[in-house]
Amino acid sequence: MYNAHISxxxxxxxxxxxxxxxKNDLHEALMDLVGVVNRPQPDQHLLKLAGVSLDRALFPLLxxxxxxxxIGVVELAELVGRDHSTVSRQVAKLxxxxxxxRRAGDTDARVREAVVTPxxxxxxxxxxQARSRMYASVLAHWTEEEKATLTHLxxxxxxxxxxxxxEEGGG
Amino acid sequence: MYNAHISxxxxxxxxxxxxxxxKNDLHEALMDLVGVVNRPQPDQHLLKLAGVSLDRALFPLLxxxxxxxxIGVVELAELVGRDHSTVSRQVAKLxxxxxxxRRAGDTDARVREAVVTPxxxxxxxxxxQARSRMYASVLAHWTEEEKATLTHLxxxxxxxxxxxxxEEGGG
DNA sequence: GGATATATGTGCATTATACACGGATATCAC
DNA sequence: GTGATATCCGTGTATAATGCACATATATCC
Numbered sequence: 001m002y003n004a005h006i007s008x009x010x011x012x013x014x015x016x017x018x019x020x021x022x023k024n025d026l027h028e029a030l031m032d033l034v035g036v037v038n039r040p041q042p043d044q045h046l047l048k049l050a051g052v053s054l055d056r057a058l059f060p061l062l063x064x065x066x067x068x069x070x071i072g073v074v075e076l077a078e079l080v081g082r083d084h085s086t087v088s089r090q091v092a093k094l095x096x097x098x099x100x101x102r103r104a105g106d107t108d109a110r111v112r113e114a115v116v117t118p119x120x121x122x123x124x125x126x127x128x129q130a131r132s133r134m135y136a137s138v139l140a141h142w143t144e145e146e147k148a149t150l151t152h153l154x155x156x157x158x159x160x161x162x163x164x165x166x167e168e169g170g171g
Numbered sequence: 172m173y174n175a176h177i178s179x180x181x182x183x184x185x186x187x188x189x190x191x192x193x194k195n196d197l198h199e200a201l202m203d204l205v206g207v208v209n210r211p212q213p214d215q216h217l218l219k220l221a222g223v224s225l226d227r228a229l230f231p232l233l234x235x236x237x238x239x240x241x242i243g244v245v246e247l248a249e250l251v252g253r254d255h256s257t258v259s260r261q262v263a264k265l266x267x268x269x270x271x272x273r274r275a276g277d278t279d280a281r282v283r284e285a286v287v288t289p290x291x292x293x294x295x296x297x298x299x300q301a302r303s304r305m306y307a308s309v310l311a312h313w314t315e316e317e318k319a320t321l322t323h324l325x326x327x328x329x330x331x332x333x334x335x336x337x338e339e340g341g342g
Numbered sequence: 343g344g345a346t347a348t349a350t351g352t353g354c355a356t357t358a359t360a361c362a363c364g365g366a367t368a369t370c371a372c
Numbered sequence: 373g374t375g376a377t378a379t380c381c382g383t384g385t386a387t388a389a390t391g392c393a394c395a396t397a398t399a400t401c402c
Contacts, residue, residue: 024299024306025322025326026321026322027306028238028326029322029325029326029328029329030208030325030329031208031231032250032329032330032333033201033328033332034205034208035250035251035252036252036332036336037202037252055388056388057388057389057390060202064202067199072350073351074349079203079206080206081206081207081208082389082390082391083390083391083392084349084350084351085350085351085352085390085391086389086390086391088349088351089352090389092351105349108349108399109397109398109399110348110349110350110397110398110399111348111349111350112349128195131198132195134335135195135197135198137335138328138334138335139328139331141331146324147197149320149324150197150325151196151197153317153320153321153324154200154201154204154325155196155199155200157200157309157310157321158200158201158203158207160309161204161309162203162207163309164305164309165207226357228357228358228359243381244382245379245380245381253359253360254359254360254361255380255381255382256359256360256361256381256383257358257359259380259382259383260358260359260382260383261358263382276380279367279368279379279380280366280367280368280380281366281367281379281381282367282380282381283380283381343402344401344402345400345401345402346399346400346402347398347399347400348397348398348399348400349396349398349399350395350397350398351395351396352394352396353392353393354391354393354394355391355392356390356392357388357389357390358387358389358390359386359387359389360385360386360387360388361384361385361386362383362385363382363383363384364381364383364384365381365382366379366380366382367378367379367380368377368378368379368380369376369377369378369379370375370376370378371374371375371376371377372374372375372376
């Protein structure tokens, strides 16, 4: 239905690869979304709703540790797109706050796998609830099929993008 | 087709709003994507491909000035989710580099509307080409319908999210 | 066992960022 | 018109975040 009137320029095609002015509607939408996600206000807003205080930068790390279970510094750094040294300090801060705990890896003693503590999990849960209410509000007018389709395609895009980073983006 | 086997928990529903452990597949995919987009390597990679050098933080600003035409500091700050003072300094830097030019607004003398210079436009174009090749590579296996559907839904999500920010997120 | 690769942490300089404030302009009430 | 209020922008300042270079510990390969 919609693709009939959408004029996305998929610039791998030969017709427009030489045209300097190119539209990429997908990229524009993605950047708009990133702008919203990156702004500090929603996090702080959610934190206030959850009744807790936490540095803005520690926020995504705590959530990801809660999500990806035991995880090391390097893998975490790749997930959030920061240098491992930065993440190392931030995880240490989370540990000193009692929100994550670290233990040596079973099979690899080099990694110090981080997991959330009960206190950290409680915070992750509280944040997750507030965030879910936000999503429910944003998606109030969406049909179940639309939400499922978007989730499916976005998941695939994220996976494909990660593959690309590994193959070409990293070096 | 896909929504049959997708278990997205849309936590506005009454069944699971009281469950502390909630999955939100859409959010997870989005965060993964943000992680990829936020990492510095792709930008630097694109910049090297384009043969130019530019501070990582100035990058999204230049692109957005090129995209959103004449735009003031405050509006730009809202787009990228940073404080207006931060954006003010960065736009000044872009101006000193000769990549953007500023003029007083026609109807409002308070705003100093920024537009890209020819040099800035050339850089935006070069970056756009490299980026489009990246998208083409990432989406190589996608059908046209899938790409159009994702673009459509993502655009709508971005718009709905911005409405939400205006209504509830900003205060 | 030695060479190489990876995971983590730290010293350090640089940069990015936010907050608070002030000046300039616009808008509104009257 | 005049004053009150709001908005846009820039700057001073302190703080936090970040990346790089380097060191250490462990793993892996031959």
